[in-house]
Amino acid sequence: MPLSLIDIGANLTHGSFDDDREQMMQRARDAGVTRMVVTGASSQGSIDAAALAEAHPGTLYATAGVHPHYAKDYDDATAPLIRELASKDVVVAVGECGLDYFRNFSPREEQLVAFRSQLEIAAETGLPVFLHQRDAHDDFVEVLEPALPRISRAVAHCFTGEHESLREYLSLGLWIGVTGWICDERRGRHLHDIVSSIPDDRLLIETDAPYLLPRTLTPKPGTRRNEPAFLPEVLRIVAQARGQSEEHVARITTENAVRFFGLD
Numbered sequence: 067m068p069l070s071l072i073d074i075g076a077n078l079t080h081g082s083f084d085d086d087r088e089q090m091m092q093r094a095r096d097a098g099v100t101r102m103v104v105t106g107a108s109s110q111g112s113i114d115a116a117a118l119a120e121a122h123p124g125t126l127y128a129t130a131g132v133h134p135h136y137a138k139d140y141d142d143a144t145a146p147l148i149r150e151l152a153s154k155d156v157v158v159a160v161g162e163c164g165l166d167y168f169r170n171f172s173p174r175e176e177q178l179v180a181f182r183s184q185l186e187i188a189a190e191t192g193l194p195v196f197l198h199q200r201d202a203h204d205d206f207v208e209v210l211e212p213a214l215p216r217i218s219r220a221v222a223h224c225f226t227g228e229h230e231s232l233r234e235y236l237s238l239g240l241w242i243g244v245t246g247w248i249c250d251e252r253r254g255r256h257l258h259d260i261v262s263s264i265p266d267d268r269l270l271i272e273t274d275a276p277y278l279l280p281r282t283l284t285p286k287p288g289t290r291r292n293e294p295a296f297l298p299e300v301l302r303i304v305a306q307a308r309g310q311s312e313e314h315v316a317r318i319t320t321e322n323a324v325r326f327f328g329l330d
């Protein structure tokens with residue numbers, strides 16, 4: 067059986083793909099990555115992600131939301147825009163949204179407002195939510211936990227934390243997205259030891275392209291740009307760390323993505 071993977075987080079509207087977007091998507095399909103969820107991270111980015119997905123039915127889907135970096139741009143027009151995008155068939159999640167105190171590109175107060183608003187939209191629309199958290203664990207859980215009973219499903223995308231926060235996320239019912247961070251022998255080593263504590267039915271894989279090029283790729287690509295065609299490398303390292311076959315991890319992560327996003 068050829069692979070049929072789903073990249074649940076790919077920033078395919080990123081300018082670095084402007085010159086070869088169609089070829090990049092063909093390389094993904096050739097590598098067995100048959101479906102990709104395009105991350106919407108700002109108002110314009112979410113509009114673009116939905117448009118890109120509508121141009122590639124059955125292959126691309128999109129999320130609609132505002133990343134905490136752009137929370138300072140979250141104004142009266144933003145929530146209605148996300149709601150409108152959320153009504154499209156290709157938009158399968160609200161987000162990415164959450165808190166990022168690592169860089170604080172937006173003031174924390176504005177991050178909290180944008181996060182709460184998007185959780186409310188997820189609750190209203192019934193769509194799952196695509197979550198980002200960096201260096202903001204306590205506030206993140208404090209805002210998220212009371213909202214969860216009204217939210218269908220939630221994924222902590224690009225999980226890079228320690229075992230303690232993984233346990234807490236799992237007990238909250240979150241699904242866990244693992245990227246090529248796990249392929250980084252410097253920063254991702256700890257993920258090898260804890261990725262096996264993610265139950266089979268909560269594990270998702272993603273590239274976060276064009277970011278986070280897997281460092282274990284051989285031969286090394288000529289550019290630092292990551293792309294969905296490299297998702298099988300994330301699969302390989304995750305399977306190795308979990309002591310499971312790649313076929314098994316491919317099957318469960320694809321089934322999980324279909325269930326999580328409600329794909330056909």
Ligand SMILES: [Zn+2]
Nearest residue numbers: 162198223224
């Ligand atoms: Zn993110």
